[in-house]
Amino acid sequence: MRAFDLAASAKAAAQAAVDAAAPDLVALSHRLHAHPELGFAEERACGWLGEQLTEHGFTVTAGVGELPTAFVAERGEGPLVLGICAEYDALPGIGHACGHNVIASAAVTAALALGAVADDLGVTVRVLGTPAEENGGGKVLMLERGVFAGVHAAMMVHPSPRERLDPTCLARAQLHVEYDGRAAHASACPEDGVNAADALTVAQVAIGLLRQHMTPDQRVHGITTTGGQVPNVIPEHTEADYYVRAATLAGVTDLEERVRDCFRAGAVATRSRLTLSSTSPAYSEFRHDPGLLAAYERNALVAGREFPTVTAEDDRQAGSTDMANVSLAIPSIQPLVSIDSGDVGLHQAEFAAYAARPAADRALLEGGLAMAWTCVDAALDEGLRARLLAGATAGG
Incomplete structure (x- = not known):
């Protein structure tokens, strides 16, 4: 089958998988939202994600990297290993005011979409459940302890008031x-x-x-x-x-x-x-991989997302993430998906309320699907696939 036909077929299968699982994926997001857990104590979240991935054919290993609430779930046996990162910790007092319930559910969405076509694409889908992003640096610890070893590219999406491809991270x-x-x-x-x-x-x-x-x-x-x-x-x-x-x-x-x-x-x-x-490993600056980012932009637009013009105010509003440390070691992206919260920003109690509304449900499904389609392109674009397999960044 020609690459174009295989891509179209794989993306259609991914879309069908998301459509079929959408009620369960939204329910997962709402369950996480209703039961917020702090970093390194996300026992229910870790279990719920593992159960859903197991039901869809993934092999789940919990407690990786000597972290009880970290896990790895895999499906497929292809040489190109594509990592989808899930975060699920909450904030004290204001719950999921960073929308990690959306992040986790979008990761499961992408994984389910890719799982059924992984072998056709020659990829291994690896979901990495990463605890304590807010305070604790779970991903940094997992990097240091070899959990990301063998991953050729990593990605996740993060909810925000506005859509953006390459958010500034300090x-x-x-x-x-x-x-x-x-x-x-x-x-x-x-x-x-x-x-x-x-x-x-x-x-x-x-x-x-x-x-x-x-x-x-x-x-x-x-x-x-x-x-x-x-x-x-x-x-x-x-x-x-x-x-x-x-x-x-x-x-x-x-x-x-x-x-x-x-x-x-x-x-x-x-x-x-x-x-x-x-009290935590240091978080680095973020290096967005331009090849993966371009593929995500194309697919996100098809999935229904829109990217407004980036303003100086957008650049000024910068947070930090341990996903940035991953980006310095592995080609990575972390686009923002809008949950239509208007002037309400991250780490406000009101943002937590928006993280369980219909716009957030749509963001996790469309953001997850866009990640899955991006992985399809990474698998079938000869140049991008070869670069990722070689362990090379876009600049070298």
Whole structure:
């Protein structure tokens, strides 16, 4: 069969598979949405995805990479291994305000669409269930522990207020800050105390002054998680969590050291004891593979998606993801799929509500189908297939 005819046949079969499974795929998204779980504790989500993939002929291995809520599911025996990444962790207090229920269900959609034609295309479909994207770097740990070994290309889609092919992603480091001082009565004998809360205040002022010297791509933000208990006791222990972001991992490394100096200043000024630690592997910048991205754009348009003109505001609104680390190791893409949330953005409680509405259901089905069709093109385009099998990036 000619490549053109095989592509048309495979895409039609993928479409039919999605149409048949659509009610179950939407139900999966809604089930995940109704039962949000935090990073590394996504036991139900991991199980539900594994069950659905098993029912459709995938071999599922749970607990990969020494991570209990990570899994790999495979179907097909072709030499070209195409990875579909699923995320399913939620945020404290606001649930799936990043729409990971949509991401996970779109990944299953793509996998089911491809599974039945995998052998015809000469591919192995590998779904990678990746925990703790929000805080913890599950994909980075899986990369380091060999779970992505043998994958020639990886992809996922992420819900957003607006559709976009190549969203800006900042590199990110996470810091956990602790100051230890000495408690004392705040009125009777304050001179006996060492105020750990003051140490954090000094650090925050220093970070505020540092902002004058930061480049437009750089960000520093955090929260105080422990800051004292009652006003008449000088706080002896304070904790905070901070993120440091920049356009590149190298930029993050430089800025992080300056931020650490700000925290050290707080300790020096108050004579408290500082403990600094990293709570997650660093996230890198994203390298979008242009060949895969072009294939996705063509297929997404056919599937029903639309791409508005990218504005300066779109570029300014940048988050971070551990999928970026995958992109530096393996040709990867992570387009955004709109769930029609208007001015409501990611990590707002209102966005969580949008993530279970009809527009989100359509996004997971069409985004998943577009990924499946992109995989069909990657398998049948001789140049793209050869490059991926060779382990080469688009530039080399």
